[in-house]
Amino acid sequence: MNRNEHQSAIDLLTQRDVEGISAADARWLEAHLEQCQECTSFAVALNDTEQALRSFTLMAPVSLVETTRARVHARAQELREQQARAVLMGVSFCLGVLTSTLTAVLASARGGNCGSYGGHAADSI
Numbered sequence: 001m002n003r004n005e006h007q008s009a010i011d012l013l014t015q016r017d018v019e020g021i022s023a024a025d026a027r028w029l030e031a032h033l034e035q036c037q038e039c040t041s042f043a044v045a046l047n048d049t050e051q052a053l054r055s056f057t058l059m060a061p062v063s064l065v066e067t068t069r070a071r072v073h074a075r076a077q078e079l080r081e082q083q084a085r086a087v088l089m090g091v092s093f094c095l096g097v098l099t100s101t102l103t104a105v106l107a108s109a110r111g112g113n114c115g116s117y118g119g120h121a122a123d124s125i
Helices: 003-016 023-035 037-054 062-109
Strands: none
Touching: 003 023, 003 037, 023 037
């Protein structure tokens, strides 16, 4: 086994439970672990460490919980405001297109001479 295969296996082991890995990567990893004692030992140690960390109960201070909750609510409000602005911009754009289209239709229905004074340019000289 070369060093790149070991590093790939370690990377996949660390990603597997957090981000997830593709089915092809999972098949490659399992095949590699069947052949490589070094990576299998790492996988066992990683699993044991995960289990040990999960066995601890960690309590966050009330002030941290309240601060985090307030920040999450503030961010949610910001996102709602951004969404409302985006909707207003979309409606404004649609109204602009609609009025431009209606203006063009009305102008063409009246003869299409927008901006002329009813005569030819040569008549006004």
